[in-house]
Amino acid sequence: MSRIPLLACAAEFGLLLSATGLLAAQAQTMSRIGNVTGNADAGKREYRRYCVGCHGPAGDGLGENAQWIDPKPRDFTAAVFKCRSTPTGSLPTDEDLFHSVSRGVVTTNMPSWEPLTRQARANVVAYIKTFSSRWATQGPGTPITIPAETPANIESILRGRDVFQKMECWKCHGPAGHGDGPAASTLTDSKDNPIRPYNFSTGSRFKCGETNADVYRIFMTGLDGTPMPSFADLMQPNDAWDLVHFLRTLQPLQTPEAAIWQTWLPAHAKELKPLGPDQGGR
Amino acid sequence: MRTRLITSLPLLALAVSAMGALSAPVKTAGGVSGTITFTGTPPRMRPIDMSKEPSCASQHPTPVMTETVMAGAGNTVQNVVVYISAGDQAGAAAAQPVRYDQKGCQYVPHVLVMQVGQPLEIYNNDQTSHNIHPLATINPEWNKSQPPGTPPIKATYAKPEFITVKCNVHPWMHGYFAVLATSHYAISGNDGKFSLAGLAPGKYTITAWHEKFGTQSQEVTVSASGTVTANFVFKALPY
Numbered sequence: 001m002s003r004i005p006l007l008a009c010a011a012e013f014g015l016l017l018s019a020t021g022l023l024a025a026q027a028q029t030m031s032r033i034g035n036v037t038g039n040a041d042a043g044k045r046e047y048r049r050y051c052v053g054c055h056g057p058a059g060d061g062l063g064e065n066a067q068w069i070d071p072k073p074r075d076f077t078a079a080v081f082k083c084r085s086t087p088t089g090s091l092p093t094d095e096d097l098f099h100s101v102s103r104g105v106v107t108t109n110m111p112s113w114e115p116l117t118r119q120a121r122a123n124v125v126a127y128i129k130t131f132s133s134r135w136a137t138q139g140p141g142t143p144i145t146i147p148a149e150t151p152a153n154i155e156s157i158l159r160g161r162d163v164f165q166k167m168e169c170w171k172c173h174g175p176a177g178h179g180d181g182p183a184a185s186t187l188t189d190s191k192d193n194p195i196r197p198y199n200f201s202t203g204s205r206f207k208c209g210e211t212n213a214d215v216y217r218i219f220m221t222g223l224d225g226t227p228m229p230s231f232a233d234l235m236q237p238n239d240a241w242d243l244v245h246f247l248r249t250l251q252p253l254q255t256p257e258a259a260i261w262q263t264w265l266p267a268h269a270k271e272l273k274p275l276g277p278d279q280g281g282r
Numbered sequence: 283m284r285t286r287l288i289t290s291l292p293l294l295a296l297a298v299s300a301m302g303a304l305s306a307p308v309k310t311a312g313g314v315s316g317t318i319t320f321t322g323t324p325p326r327m328r329p330i331d332m333s334k335e336p337s338c339a340s341q342h343p344t345p346v347m348t349e350t351v352m353a354g355a356g357n358t359v360q361n362v363v364v365y366i367s368a369g370d371q372a373g374a375a376a377a378q379p380v381r382y383d384q385k386g387c388q389y390v391p392h393v394l395v396m397q398v399g400q401p402l403e404i405y406n407n408d409q410t411s412h413n414i415h416p417l418a419t420i421n422p423e424w425n426k427s428q429p430p431g432t433p434p435i436k437a438t439y440a441k442p443e444f445i446t447v448k449c450n451v452h453p454w455m456h457g458y459f460a461v462l463a464t465s466h467y468a469i470s471g472n473d474g475k476f477s478l479a480g481l482a483p484g485k486y487t488i489t490a491w492h493e494k495f496g497t498q499s500q501e502v503t504v505s506a507s508g509t510v511t512a513n514f515v516f517k518a519l520p521y
């Protein structure tokens with residue numbers, strides 16, 4: 001599994017970033033991605049070439065292609081981002097933006113920009129930050145810490161199932177994680193466009209990553225600008241890892257957690273109360 | 283807080299001079315009061331269907347009505363925030379926290395006024411999770427889940443803004459935070475009446491905000507004593 005090296009790498013990034021302690025004014029026209037420094041002036045050229053059609057010349061998400069696109073391209077003037085390592089309500093780090101630009105946003109029109117050089121991506125990240133004065137006045141939030149993953153065994157999965165029930169994830173995502181909970185059909189994003197909760201049976205990738213650490217980060221920090229709330233103040237690391245392990249059993253691909261679950265389930269299905277409104281759990 | 287100020291004149295004088303509003307010792311101060319009404323036909327408030335959340339529905343023997351326009355006898359309007367929008371001396375924010383409750387899947391109060399920097403505490407009194415999602419645009423937008431029995435969520439806002447508050451789980455839950463730069467504000471009651479007291483003599487702009495009717499402002503001159511009247515008339519557009 002490539003998950004562990006990725007996590008270690010992310011931790012290193014975080015360290016580097018906090019060590020540099022950039023000045024706010026500088027930070028707005030620059031970005032720092034590991035040892036690469038992005039420059040907004042250079043980024044403007046790349047932006048005009050690759051991003052403007054969707055995100056618009058003013059960065060407001062109203063590019064000429066935006067009218068045909070759902071979900072809509074991000075409005076950088078609002079400076080509200082889905083994929084953050086930082087608490088809800090705070091700005092993402094340069095790394096967060098860099099990862100989003102590199103990864104793209106699965107199931108949407110936002111492509112992966114991996115083909116551009118690291119330097120070009122760092123530049124364009126610096127340029128995106130010039131669209132909102134929030135970068136000059138606030139700076140990014142402090143990334144949440146993600147402690148080492150706990151063992152993914154059946155006990156952890158079952159505890160995670162209880163967390164899923166207790167935190168009422170099913171209200172939006174549905175008892176089986178199919179994105180069809182009782183509140184699902186009424187949801188809108190913060191710009192009043194209809195939005196659907198993530199359907200866990202559709203794959204193993206998320207808008208904001210694909211590793212177990214990414215899943216942990218997603219529900220802890222929330223997806224700002226959407227109904228998906230932050231749970232960071234409500235869960236201890238152990239609970240959060242348990243929940244990650246349970247969420248993996250809802251996915252169709254052979255995740256190790258799904259394998260454990262499928263081996264255990266046939267002999268024990270009757271011990272489980274259904275998830276959802278009827279006080280489910282064990 | 284304002285009512286306490288008017289009851290005791292010495293205290294009032296103290297408060298005003300402490301704010302540095304006047305250099306000379308203050309003997310008296312005035313106020314503004316008025317009534318808020320509307321013309322036209324207001325939108326009808328509709329019953330809310332809470333059947334998807336039985337633990338809340340069971341708390342309401344009769345259906346809860348939407349609270350967008352709360353009209354009283356004689357076309358008065360409740361829940362209008364009236365405040366000094368210009369001419370006020372900036373004072374320190376009140377240290378006393380303001381409280382916002384979720385009870386029976388409703389926000390209490392429907393419109394919560396607070397000052398910039400004033401501590402805000404949000405409570406969940408229900409047996410269901412809510413997510414508190416204030417859709418701020420000038421201040422940062424955040425979104426937090428609050429399951430039953432968890433501690434209050436604490437927050438402050440740094441800039442003045444009227445913020446729509448939403449719970450995504452219960453789409454009928456709709457409220458407002460009115461974050462103000464001034465400590466002089468009032469919210470109209472069911473009789474449409476408001477009063478702002480403890481104002482040093484001078485010229486002020488006062489603004490009235492309503493979630494559906496929008497905002498209106500007018501200039502008033504407050505003398506060393508007595509209360510000036512400022513009424514506001516909103517227009518209910520046909521819906």
Ligand SMILES: [Cu+2]
Nearest residue numbers: 412449451452
């Ligand atoms: Cu709610």
